[in-house]
Amino acid sequence: MKRTQRNRLILFSLVAAAAIVYVLLDRPSKQSAPQQASISSHPNAPQTFHGIPPEGIGGDPILNRQKNRWTAPDSLKEYSIADISSFPHQELDIAGKKHRDNWSPSAMTQVDQAERLGVRTEGYLISVKQTGPETCNGKNDSLRDFHIWIGASADDNKSSGLIVEMTPYYKELHPEWRLRYLQALCERHSKVRVSGWVLWDEEHPEEVNRSRGSQWEIHPVSKFEVYTSGSWNDLREDVSER
Secondary structure, X not given: OOHHHHHHHHHHHHHHHHHHXXXXXXXXXXXXXXXXXXXXXXXXXXXXXXXXXXXXXXXXXXXXXXXXXXXXXXXXXXXXXXXXXXXXOHHHHHHOOOOHHHOXXXXXXXXXXXXXXXXXXXXXXXXEEEOOOOHHHOOXXXXXXXXXXXXXXXXXXXXXXXXXXXXXXXXXXXXXOOHHHHHHHHHOOOEEEEEEEEEEOOOOHHHEOOOEOOOEEEEEEEEEEEEEOOEEEEOOHHHHOO
């Protein structure tokens, strides 16, 4: 083979190899996990809470980060309970209980569109309980959520109610958020106004229409008000006694 032909062959091989490498690098990886814009990365959010990172300890770290959004929404949009409960969730139903790093890009896009929202809604207290230890709270027995059901009507029950959750971080910011105050208000089905972040809780699909109206929640709650004496008042003991 003449030197000129050999040089052309080498040059052709190098160009072909470079083209293959470019295509492979430019092609999206099927193995890469879908990403969600984590609102807990807000510059004013603390790095840990009682030594617990935003992703919690165990469980689904992406879901836990959404539960541990330690900065209140910068702005709020008004929605009814029915509006929030009917936010789109077709792709989320398909994803089921899988951890979010196994969700499809379309499911992550759908959940992110809702979970970016800071919302405020009005309703009537149906029930409240303190939850057990959870992975988002590091399975710490002293750090538990308040699990609250609110309905569009004072006659609603849990099966149609919207779940809103007071988390340990915000409870520490608001020591007046006491379980006994909420229980007293539940007995009267008091009217309340709740502000916070939207969350899709993929862990309990079997509870829809049984102990919850939807898998959409307000979680965490950043502000909680009670309608008394013709005006909205922050939750505290004297309000719960009215």
